[in-house]
Amino acid sequence: MNAPLKKITFGQAFHMAMDEAMAADERVILLGEDIADGQGGGVYKTTLGLSAKYGDARVRSTPIAEQAIVGAAIGAALVGYRPVAEIMLMNFITVAMDQIVNHAAKLRFMSGGQTSVPITIRTISGAGRGFGGQHSDMLEAWFAHVPGLKIATASNPADAKGLLLSCIEDDNPCIFIENTPTYRTSGPPPEPGYRVPLGKAAVQREGRDISVIGYGRPIADALAVAGKLAEEGISVEVVDLRTIAPFDAETVLNSVAKTGRAVIVHEAVKEFGVGAEISSRIHEELFRDLKAPVARVGSRYAPVPFSPVLEKDWLYSQADIEAAIRKTLG
Amino acid sequence: MTETNVDKDLLLDIYRRAWLIHQADAKFRAMITTGQLQILYYSPRGQEVVAAAMMAALRPDDYLVTIYRGIHDQLAKGIPLKELWAEFAGKATGTCKGKGGPMHITHPETGVMVTTGIVGSGMPIANGLGLASQLNGDGRVTVCCFGDGASNIGAFHEALNMASVWKLPVIFLCQNNLYGEHTPYAMSTGAERIADRSISYGMKGVRVNGNDAAAMHAVAREAVARARAGEGPTLIEAMTFRFNGHLLGDDSHYIPKAEMEAAKAADPVPALRRTLLETQVSEATLAALEAEITAQVAEAAQFALDSPYPDLRENRIDVLDVEMLDNREIAA
Ligand SMILES: Cc1ncc(C[n+]2csc(CCOP(=O)(O)OP(=O)(O)O)c2C)c(N)n1
Ligand SMILES: [Mg+2]
Numbered sequence: 001m002n003a004p005l006k007k008i009t010f011g012q013a014f015h016m017a018m019d020e021a022m023a024a025d026e027r028v029i030l031l032g033e034d035i036a037d038g039q040g041g042g043v044y045k046t047t048l049g050l051s052a053k054y055g056d057a058r059v060r061s062t063p064i065a066e067q068a069i070v071g072a073a074i075g076a077a078l079v080g081y082r083p084v085a086e087i088m089l090m091n092f093i094t095v096a097m098d099q100i101v102n103h104a105a106k107l108r109f110m111s112g113g114q115t116s117v118p119i120t121i122r123t124i125s126g127a128g129r130g131f132g133g134q135h136s137d138m139l140e141a142w143f144a145h146v147p148g149l150k151i152a153t154a155s156n157p158a159d160a161k162g163l164l165l166s167c168i169e170d171d172n173p174c175i176f177i178e179n180t181p182t183y184r185t186s187g188p189p190p191e192p193g194y195r196v197p198l199g200k201a202a203v204q205r206e207g208r209d210i211s212v213i214g215y216g217r218p219i220a221d222a223l224a225v226a227g228k229l230a231e232e233g234i235s236v237e238v239v240d241l242r243t244i245a246p247f248d249a250e251t252v253l254n255s256v257a258k259t260g261r262a263v264i265v266h267e268a269v270k271e272f273g274v275g276a277e278i279s280s281r282i283h284e285e286l287f288r289d290l291k292a293p294v295a296r297v298g299s300r301y302a303p304v305p306f307s308p309v310l311e312k313d314w315l316y317s318q319a320d321i322e323a324a325i326r327k328t329l330g
Numbered sequence: 331m332t333e334t335n336v337d338k339d340l341l342l343d344i345y346r347r348a349w350l351i352h353q354a355d356a357k358f359r360a361m362i363t364t365g366q367l368q369i370l371y372y373s374p375r376g377q378e379v380v381a382a383a384m385m386a387a388l389r390p391d392d393y394l395v396t397i398y399r400g401i402h403d404q405l406a407k408g409i410p411l412k413e414l415w416a417e418f419a420g421k422a423t424g425t426c427k428g429k430g431g432p433m434h435i436t437h438p439e440t441g442v443m444v445t446t447g448i449v450g451s452g453m454p455i456a457n458g459l460g461l462a463s464q465l466n467g468d469g470r471v472t473v474c475c476f477g478d479g480a481s482n483i484g485a486f487h488e489a490l491n492m493a494s495v496w497k498l499p500v501i502f503l504c505q506n507n508l509y510g511e512h513t514p515y516a517m518s519t520g521a522e523r524i525a526d527r528s529i530s531y532g533m534k535g536v537r538v539n540g541n542d543a544a545a546m547h548a549v550a551r552e553a554v555a556r557a558r559a560g561e562g563p564t565l566i567e568a569m570t571f572r573f574n575g576h577l578l579g580d581d582s583h584y585i586p587k588a589e590m591e592a593a594k595a596a597d598p599v600p601a602l603r604r605t606l607l608e609t610q611v612s613e614a615t616l617a618a619l620e621a622e623i624t625a626q627v628a629e630a631a632q633f634a635l636d637s638p639y640p641d642l643r644e645n646r647i648d649v650l651d652v653e654m655l656d657n658r659e660i661a662a
Contacts, residue, residue, distance in 0.1 A: 029465070057465060063495060065488035068454045072492065075458015075472075078443055079393075081465070083458075098485070102448050103455060111436035112426035113648040115443065147649050171651040246650070 007186040013157040014046050014122070014178060017164035018084060022054050025082060028168060029058045031069050032086030032122075036061040043088055044124065044183055066092055070099040073119045078107070082168055083119050090125035090177065091134050104173040105148035119174070120167040126180040126217060126267065127304045127315050136180070136304040138268035143175050144245035144277070150198055151244040153177040155219035158190035159202070163242060166195050174198070179217045201248035203255065207237035210261040210325055213252055213278060215241040218265045218297075221318045229325065236325065244274055249281060256282050260291040263324045267316060270298025295324040338609050340386065342619075344543045345602050347382035347406040349620055352599050353627045354405060358418070361631060362578055369418060369432050373574035374402035379598040380505050380540035380568045381406040384473060387550040388441075393459045393472040395444045395452040398433040399572075403475045408440045411630040421637035428640045429648065443472075449510075450483025452476060453502060457489050460498035460563075471557040472500045479510025481524045490565065494531040499557035501550075502565045505540065507572045512584040525567040533563055540568025541598035543605070570598075 008016070021028045030047060034040055039061045041048025051059035062069050066087060073083035087093045093100070100121070108116045127136040143151050150172050154160035160178075167174035196202075204219060205226050212222040219240045226236035239255050241247050256262045262282055264275035275296040282294050300314045355375050361367040374381070377399075385394075385406035396403040404414060409425070417424030418432050425437045433447035443459060446452050456474035463470040480486060481504055493500050504524050508515045521527055528535025534556065538549040546568060553564035571593035575582040582590060603616060646654040 060496075063488070063492050065492055067451075067485045068457060068488035068492040071451070071454020071456075071485070071489060072458040072461055075395075075443075075455040075460070076462040076465075077458070078438075078455070079459060079462045081462055095484075098448055098451050099454060103444070103446065103451065106434075107436070107444065108651075109648045110426060110430040110434040111648075112424070112429045112644075114426065114436050114438055116651065147654075150650070246654075 005189050008157045008189045009184050009186045010154070010157050010160050010178065011044055011046055011183050013160035014164055015048070015050075017161045017168070018047065018050060019053070021084075021165055021168040022050065022058065027080060028082045028084065029060070029076065030084050030086065031060050031062050031073055033064055033088055034061055035059060035086055042086065047086070066096040067099050070096040070104065070121065073121070074099060074104050074107070074117050077117045077119045078115050084168055085119060085121050087121055087123040089135050090123045090139055091137050093121070093123055093139065100143070100149070100173070101146050105146045108172075109148060116171055117173045118171045120164070121173070121175045122164070122178060123175065124178040124180055124183075126182070127299065127311060128181040130306060130308060130311065131180070131304075132306040133303040138177070138266070140175075140177060140244050141268060141273050144274055148173065149245065150174045151177070152198060152242060153179070153216040153244065154196070154242060155204070155216055155240050157185070157187040158194065159196050159242060161190050162194040162196035166198050170198055177216065182217055196242055198243045199246060199248055201242055201251040202240045203237060203251065204240045205236065205238040207235040207259065209235045209259055210263065210328060211237045211239055211255040211259045212263045212265060212321065212325065213239045213241065213255070214265040215244055217267055218316060218321070222265060222321055225318050225321045225325065229322070234325070234329065247278065252278060253282065253285055256286055257289050260289055261328045262294045263297060263321065263328055264294065265297040265316060265321055268298055269301050270296050271301050273298050292328045292330060295328045297321050297324050338611065340547065341543060341602070341606055341609065342611060344379070344382045344386050344547060345606055345616075346619060346623070347386065348378040348599050348602060350411075350623050350627075351378040351381065351402040351405050353624050354401060354411070357627050357631055358401070359574070359578060366635065367419060371432065371578040372399035372576065373572065373578055374399055376573040376593065376598070377505055377507060377540070377570045378402055379543050379602060380503075380546060380570050381475070383540075383543045383546035384503055384550045387547060387554045388471065388473065391441060392470050393441045393443050393456075394475070395446070395456040395459065395472065396442070396475040397445065397449070397452060397477065397480070398447045399477070400435065400445050400475065404435055404437070404442050404445070407442055409435070409437045409442050410440070411626055412633045413437065415630040415634035416637045419634040419637070420639065421634055422640040423633070423637040427644060429644060450476065450480040450485045453489035454485050456500050456502075457493050457496075457498055460493065460500040461496065463499050464496070469558050470499065471554050473503055474500060475503045475505060477510060478504060478506040478508065478515055478524060479513070479518060480504070481527060482518060490528070490531045490533060490563070493563040494533040497560065497562035499560070500563045501553045501557060502563060504565065504567045505570055506567050507570050509572070509576065509585065511576045512580075514584070523567060525565060528565040533565055535565040535567070537567040537569065540570040541596065541601070543598070543602050
């Protein structure tokens with residue numbers, strides 16, 4: 001037996017989750033461009049080794065045909081399989097929107113519960129690597145606006161494994177977002193069998209003065225800012241949604257009820273983002289408890305630019321989070 | 331060589347299915363025009379035999395994916411009439427508890443897996459059903475029905491290519507009624523024959539007169555055999571026509587009069603009836619079968635009218651696998 005790893009990367013976490021899911025359940029199959037070993041195990045090598053272990057029938061390299069990939073996943077799911085479809089980058093999901101929005105999300109409801117679509121769509125995105133306007137977008141808000149889908153993303157490798165396993169085991173269509181710039185970032189591995197329950201946020205750091213609510217990559221930034229502000233005696237609570245939709249309103253509202261102040265942060269552009277929904281919900285339910293209006297941090301309202309100086313300016317930053325916290329504290 | 335010798339019992343089976351479609355369609359139109367049903371209705375009148383002959387070549391556990399113009403496919407596949415009717419009426423007793431409606435019929439027990447209102451989107455999903463059958467080794471075949479217009483959508487190309495590469499047990503049944511909404515075939519489709527498009531996918535393709543029960547069935551049977559033997563998909567282009575326009579209420583002004591008259595003169599349902607009479611099926615046998623079906627249709631329509639509407643709680647069920655909270659209560 002191999003010695004347990006002291007640290008794993010996000011990429012390893014995703015691989016381990018799929019490996020465990022495939023070992024545990026024959027109905028788990030993988031579909032995606034270049035994902036089998038013969039094609040290199042995926043552009044990020046996430047699935048490397050899985051086709052050798054489970055066979056090319058269960059780990060299928062597909063044509064470059066996103067509608068056909070998602071459609072095949074849906075069809076197989078309707079009759080009992082648990083397909084995991086890899087959409088190489090999140091921007092490429094746009095050409096499969098019909099399959100996701102009109103079919104995966106709705107077939108359970110429109111069939112009156114006779115059928116269901118337990119698929120997981122893994123997809124990758126994130127700015128900061130000079131990939132430009134068509135390879136960097138965070139599009140989670142589009143999907144969060146569609147009833148019938150679950151959307152999840154992890155802020156650390158342990159959660160990444162536990163959350164992806166939960167998506168694969170869930171009876172609903174899940175979109176699981178992986179982050180490009182942090183793909184090789186590492187952290188402690190989870191205990192064997194660890195699962196992150198869908199729909200449950202985690203308080204990653206407790207605090208008294210203000211709640212910072214987010215998901216995915218910005219959580220590490222929020223924790224860094226919280227650590228810095230602690231030296232000044234400012235106590236920041238960090239809430240990691242983990243499941244973006246449907247989100248854990250209870251944990252968010254409990255946190256803000258306690259602190260009376262909230263900043264919401266995401267990598268996607270601020271306008272019409274997930275932060276708007278969470279902010280509204282806080283205002284609707286906790287208006288009288290709020291000591292200041294809820295603030296939002298997101299990236300600039302522009303396509304993701306290429307030039308490194310522009311991209312850095314475009315992307316949300318720790319400085320933005322810190323400024324929003326200070327402003328909200330008054 | 332295509333075997334076109336179809337025996338009498340089989341033709342009678344095809345006719346039974348075709349007559350059921352014919353009668354159901356007549357009753358739906360009557361109920362809509364008298365205001366008893368308020369729905370968007372895409373009549374399959376004229377295309378009955380395509381579906382009847384295709385589905386007669388299937389096993390009950392084979393899968394069907396079809397479109398908004400789909401009652402001919404669903405009824406020929408064996409969907410229960412009462413539940414179908416109740417679904418069209420938005421009733422709790424419908425196949426989908428009234429939550430899908432006419433464009434979204436599902437009934438897995440009879441293999442009706444998906445009915446879509448999005449042109450061209452059924453084909454990728456049919457591949458997934460086929461993939462499942464291939465992995466299971468269960469010998470099931472998936473039939474995916476769509477129109478001529480749908481063959482111009484990108485998903486058609488993506489799906490047929492994938493089905494061919496993976497040798498999936500899927501039959502792509504294009505029901506070419508020569509119009510997509512109000513646009514004639516030649517104005518929207520560059521290929522002279524849709525069946526020819528199969529060549530570019532390395533797939534078997536065949537054009538057939540879909541209104542000829544024996545010819546249509548022979549082609550269907552061959553495609554089913556190919557799929558079950560693991561030899562891959564087939565694209566069937568079944569030539570047909572629709573007599574009631576795109577959507578009920580459309581006056582077919584865009585169809586030349588002579589074209590419509592010629593199509594109606596070749597009406598496939600009475601044509602099949604005449605063939606049966608020529609093959610020693612008695613008038614009495616046919617009349618009895620027809621009367622029985624007509625009575626079933628009347629009964630189904632009444633069942634739908636008498637059935638209750640769904641409970642409003644249904645809006646919070648089947649969205650996900652757990653009941654949703656009432657978001658109006660939350661906001662209040
Ligand atoms: C993606 C999409 N675009 C447009 C429509 C509107 N629409 C509904 S049916 C139809 C015509 C389709 O023609 P065809 O595929 O030949 O099928 P037919 O109705 O003739 O059976 C159109 C354009 C739609 N439902 N979906
Ligand atoms: Mg047409």
